[in-house]
Every structure is written in structure tokens, then in C-alpha cells.
Amino acid sequence: MVSSRVRRRRLVVGIAGGLVLTLLVGLGALALRLQGNISSEAIAAPTSTASAAAALDAPDPAMNILLLGSDSRDLAVGDYGEDTGTKRSDAMVLVHVSAGNTRAEAVQIPRDTLTDLSMCTDSGRGLPDDYGMVNGALNYGAACSVAAVQSMSGVQIDHFIELDFSGFQTIVNAMDGLAVCLPDDMEDPYSNLALPAGAQIIDGTQALALARTRHAVGDGSDISRLGNQQMVMSAIVQRALSAEVLTRPDRLIRFLDAVTSSLTVDTALANLASLTSLAHRMSQVPTASITFLTMPWTEAPSDENRVVPSEDAAVVFASLAADTPVPIAGAAEADPVAPVEPVRVEAVSVLNGSQTDGVATTTAGQLTALGYVVASIGDAETDTPTTVLLARDSDAARATAASLAQELGITIVISGEPDADAEDVVLIIGDDFASLGAPAPAAQAPVEVESRSAAADLCAR
Missing domain, CATH: 3.30.70.2390 (Alpha-Beta Plaits)
Known part of the structure; x- marks a missing residue:
């Protein structure tokens, strides 16, 4: 049986979807404006089974999307340092949406990860070195980031979505802020962060500072800040799917305008129909079945200040490639929302x-x-x-x-x-x-990894 909360959520999403279509049909100029907002860049055509299924117009095959948070300083707003003409991926998340939209996993890849970059083809910006930090691939184009992550993970990537600092701020502000909950006061002059402990609503500038801060958490490393990024991503999911955004035409139009004007996507996603389809798929995934997790890592043999994927990372990536749930140690106990058991039909x-x-x-x-x-x-x-x-x-x-x-x-x-x-x-x-069609391989031992359900209470430690 489908829970009443899930039915209410689907009703809200369905109403919002109808509202969006009505607005776009009735306001042709708005639709043209949103379409004109979208920027795109080509990547190599996917060759995965999921992509082949999509080519046959089969709905909802498994899909993998690489999210890239660019640190480019070539911005219209904000003060993030001098523009040097370069950009790297300040954040990198490999998102897997399962066949049938029953779950989604979002794997954060530390920017200090060392990997093979030789799979990149010339994007017009030159070629990177053969081996280096994965975040540097973006300087040679999103196609290089996609190639690097595919080579490292063995997961075929179907699409990419790139967002810079000012775009992130714009999207958060279009939702009238994010609800977050901090266990302690947080201050970091390097990222202009100053937030008190407790539940609060933060604007786009504060949300970006919270996601980027390294000096206010742990040992000041890139790894330390990934937990904060999980909380911010959970807050974005909860806010974007809330009635406060979906059923408010003014807020919804601002949100759509901000999203389309802030993103750079692959050419296959660079139209309203494709983006709407992707948004619809994500809206069907139960929030409790959206899991954020950090790629398991170990210290790089060549540099103690860099990391490489660990053996547990291979388990995570193999699960994504096979479209099976990632086995996370303690996930059932840590998740405040009980997982939904599959309902089988009689025949x-x-x-x-x-x-x-x-x-x-x-x-x-x-x-x-x-x-x-x-x-x-x-x-x-x-x-x-x-x-x-x-x-x-x-x-x-x-x-x-x-x-x-x-x-x-x-x-x-x-x-x-x-x-x-x-x-x-x-x-x-x-x-x-x-x-x-061989029987599924024996279940892997659960991996120890920092993770968070998108449905988790934002105040829960």
C-alpha cells in the first residue's frame, strides 16, 4: 500500500506539474524565455544499456548524471576572488536514478581525488595531464569531467549538469531560502560564513558559504566539508518538492527562471521537454529513497594530501552500474524513515x-x-x-x-x-x-561511508 504521505506528495507534484504546463502553454513568451536561458555543451554519446533503452523511447530506464559545481570566478555577482580564466569542479556528485524511479543515490566525489585523465578528448581547450586531481578536468570542458569519472568509476554517464557559484545562489534565493539546522555556531572568514547554532532559514549567499566552508569543520580539508554539503543538498530537495514552492506560481516561476538560466547541460538535456522529464522522474522518487553518500576513499600513495577511491568505492560504483542499492553499513538504523519494501503483484x-x-x-x-x-x-x-x-x-x-x-x-x-x-x-x-541474466552476484558486505537520506530530519545529528 502507498502511504498517505506519499499520496499527498504525489498529489502536490501532480498539481504543480499541471500548473507548470498551464503556465507554459498560456504564456508562450515565458516558455521561449526559459528555453533561451539554457546553455549547453556536447559530451560523448552514451553507450550504456540505459541510453539504448532511452533511444527506443522506453520510459524511465536507469540513468546516471554528473553534477558539477564550478568554481569559476567569471561571475556577475559575488566576491569570490580574482578571475584567472580557469575553472575546476568545487563539488562533483554522481547521481544514479534507478529504473522505475524507485530510488536515487548521489555519490560525492572529493575534489582532491587523483585519477587518470587520459580518457579526455580535445574539447577545444587543450588536453589535461594524464594523471591528476579530478576537479581539474573541468578546466578542459565538462566532457573531460565526464570522461574522467567514467574511467575512474566504470559507470556510464548519460548527462551532466554544471552550476557555478552565482547560479547556486540564484536558485536558493528563488526558493526564498533554505531551512537548515546547525549543531554549533559556524564561522569561517575565508568563505564569509557566520551562522548561529539551531534551526534557521538561510539565503543563497549563506547556503553557498555553508556548502563551501572547510575551515569551520573538522581538520579543514575538502573531505571534512562533505557532510555539510549533504545537509545542504537534503535541504534543497525538501524545499524544491515542498508545497511552498510547487503551489506558489510566483515562487515557482522564479525558481524555473533561476534554474534554466543558471545551468549548463549536455546537448541532449538542453530543452525544456528533457529538463521537465528529468524533473518529473526525480519527483517520483520517494524522498526517503534519495541517499547522499561520500565516495569511500583512502590516502593516495603518491601524496598524503590527496585521496584515491578505496575498495569500498568499487562496491559503490558497481552497485550504481548494476542498478542495485548501495549496501551502506547501518543505513537502516540511521535512516529515520523506514525503507519502503517492494510491492509485488500477484502474477x-x-x-x-x-x-x-x-x-x-x-x-x-x-x-x-x-x-x-x-x-x-x-x-x-x-x-x-x-x-x-x-x-x-x-x-x-x-x-x-x-x-x-x-x-x-x-x-x-x-x-x-x-x-x-x-x-x-x-x-x-x-x-x-x-x-x-545470470543470478545476481552474492550480496556485498555493507560499506562504511558517510551518508544521509534526503528525508532525514535536518536537525538530526
């Missing part, structure tokens, strides 16, 4: 779309052993890729599709209404199933 139909006899029967037996009820076994047209079809697009059917993807160890394309007489969920086995 799954299994069809053989491969050229191998007996595959559907074998798979049906595996599904039964996993606790599913198999309603029927049959044949589909050959040369069909392994796919999950939804005859009725319900919450339960989507949960079942996501559960199948995880338990069978495959990436599943969710498509719409194959047959009015079919069961809610139909699993078609294709010739690709031999390589993709």
Missing part, C-alpha cells in the same frame, strides 16, 4: 523471445524460487531484447519490475501496455539474457 508472465528452447521455463522456476507467482509461460517474437513490459502502469507493477531487475542481475527496460489481456508484469527473455 508475472514469462515469454521466450530468444532462440533457445526452455529459457522461459527455467526462468519461471527461478522466479518461483525467489517468491514470485508465475501466471503463464509462452513465446514472444524472436530478436526481442530482455524486457519487462507493464500492462497496467501501477505502483505495484513498477515495484515488481524494479525488484526483477535487482534479483535477476539485469538492466530492465520498462515499456508500456503490450497487451490488454496480459498480466500486470510480463518478462520477455531475449538472446541477450545468456550474458545478462
Whole structure:
């Protein structure tokens, strides 16, 4: 059953979506203005299964997005130092949205991470050194940042979104500030931060200072500030999805104008339809299922002041690549909101779309052993890729599709209404199933990592 809070949230989001469409249709000039705001930069075309699914117009495959916070000083507002003509990624977050929008993980990559930069192709700004800090790749273009993170993580990146200091401030101010809660007073003259302890509303300048401060936390390193960034990101999610923003036309228009004018995105995202689709997908993810976590790291052998991904980082990245939840030690105890268990429909139909006899029967037996009820076994047209079809697009059917993807160890394309007489969920086995359809690997031991649910109480330590 879907909780009343989730239903209310979806109702608010649905009303807001309708309001946005009405505004854009009724105010053509506004739509043109928002479209004209968007800046873009090309990256290499993704080749992942998720991207192939998107090319077939299948809704909601798994998706990976690289968020880049630029430290460029070429700004219209603010005093952040002299513009030297360079820019680096002051913050870098790899966001994974699961197939069916059941969860999202946002992995913060420390800017001091050393990695191979040789995968970058010439973006017109020259090529970086072969090995160096990952944050320096942005100086040669977003495509270099994407290539560096793909090479380091093994996760195929579908899109990027870049935001500079003044853009971050503008977006926060368009929401009339963020609600945060600090355990102690925080002061840092280097980032112009001066905030008292306790719950409070902060503006864009204060939010940026809180996210950037290093000297007010821990040992003053880049790693120390990542916890504050998790709190700020949680506050942004909670505020952006709140009724105070979504149901206020004045605030919502300011927010949309600020977002579109502040971002640089890849060319595939550089239109209102694509950005709206992405926003809609994120709005479907339960807030309690959005997890912020820091990439597990260890001291770099070549430099004690730099870091490299640890063995636990490989577990995190492998989970993202396989579209399975990241196993986080203590996550269930730390999360104040109980995780939502997948709801399985009563029946799954299994069809053989491969050229191998007996595959559907074998798979049906595996599904039964996993606790599913198999309603029927049959044949589909050959040369069909392994796919999950939804005859009725319900919450339960989507949960079942996501559960199948995880338990069978495959990436599943969710498509719409194959047959009015079919069961809610139909699993078609294709010739690709031999390589993709092996049982999921044994569960990895939970990783020790700093993490936070987007639904967590902002005052909770």
C-alpha cells in the first residue's frame, strides 16, 4: 500500500506539474524565455544499456548524471576572488536514478581525488595531464569531467549538469531560502560564513558559504566539508518538492527562471521537454529513497594530501552500474524513515523471445524460487531484447519490475501496455539474457561511508 504521505506528495507534484504546463502553454513568451536561458555543451554519446533503452523511447530506464559545481570566478555577482580564466569542479556528485524511479543515490566525489585523465578528448581547450586531481578536468570542458569519472568509476554517464557559484545562489534565493539546522555556531572568514547554532532559514549567499566552508569543520580539508554539503543538498530537495514552492506560481516561476538560466547541460538535456522529464522522474522518487553518500576513499600513495577511491568505492560504483542499492553499513538504523519494501503483484508472465528452447521455463522456476507467482509461460517474437513490459502502469507493477531487475542481475527496460489481456508484469527473455541474466552476484558486505537520506530530519545529528 502507498502511504498517505506519499499520496499527498504525489498529489502536490501532480498539481504543480499541471500548473507548470498551464503556465507554459498560456504564456508562450515565458516558455521561449526559459528555453533561451539554457546553455549547453556536447559530451560523448552514451553507450550504456540505459541510453539504448532511452533511444527506443522506453520510459524511465536507469540513468546516471554528473553534477558539477564550478568554481569559476567569471561571475556577475559575488566576491569570490580574482578571475584567472580557469575553472575546476568545487563539488562533483554522481547521481544514479534507478529504473522505475524507485530510488536515487548521489555519490560525492572529493575534489582532491587523483585519477587518470587520459580518457579526455580535445574539447577545444587543450588536453589535461594524464594523471591528476579530478576537479581539474573541468578546466578542459565538462566532457573531460565526464570522461574522467567514467574511467575512474566504470559507470556510464548519460548527462551532466554544471552550476557555478552565482547560479547556486540564484536558485536558493528563488526558493526564498533554505531551512537548515546547525549543531554549533559556524564561522569561517575565508568563505564569509557566520551562522548561529539551531534551526534557521538561510539565503543563497549563506547556503553557498555553508556548502563551501572547510575551515569551520573538522581538520579543514575538502573531505571534512562533505557532510555539510549533504545537509545542504537534503535541504534543497525538501524545499524544491515542498508545497511552498510547487503551489506558489510566483515562487515557482522564479525558481524555473533561476534554474534554466543558471545551468549548463549536455546537448541532449538542453530543452525544456528533457529538463521537465528529468524533473518529473526525480519527483517520483520517494524522498526517503534519495541517499547522499561520500565516495569511500583512502590516502593516495603518491601524496598524503590527496585521496584515491578505496575498495569500498568499487562496491559503490558497481552497485550504481548494476542498478542495485548501495549496501551502506547501518543505513537502516540511521535512516529515520523506514525503507519502503517492494510491492509485488500477484502474477508475472514469462515469454521466450530468444532462440533457445526452455529459457522461459527455467526462468519461471527461478522466479518461483525467489517468491514470485508465475501466471503463464509462452513465446514472444524472436530478436526481442530482455524486457519487462507493464500492462497496467501501477505502483505495484513498477515495484515488481524494479525488484526483477535487482534479483535477476539485469538492466530492465520498462515499456508500456503490450497487451490488454496480459498480466500486470510480463518478462520477455531475449538472446541477450545468456550474458545478462545470470543470478545476481552474492550480496556485498555493507560499506562504511558517510551518508544521509534526503528525508532525514535536518536537525538530526
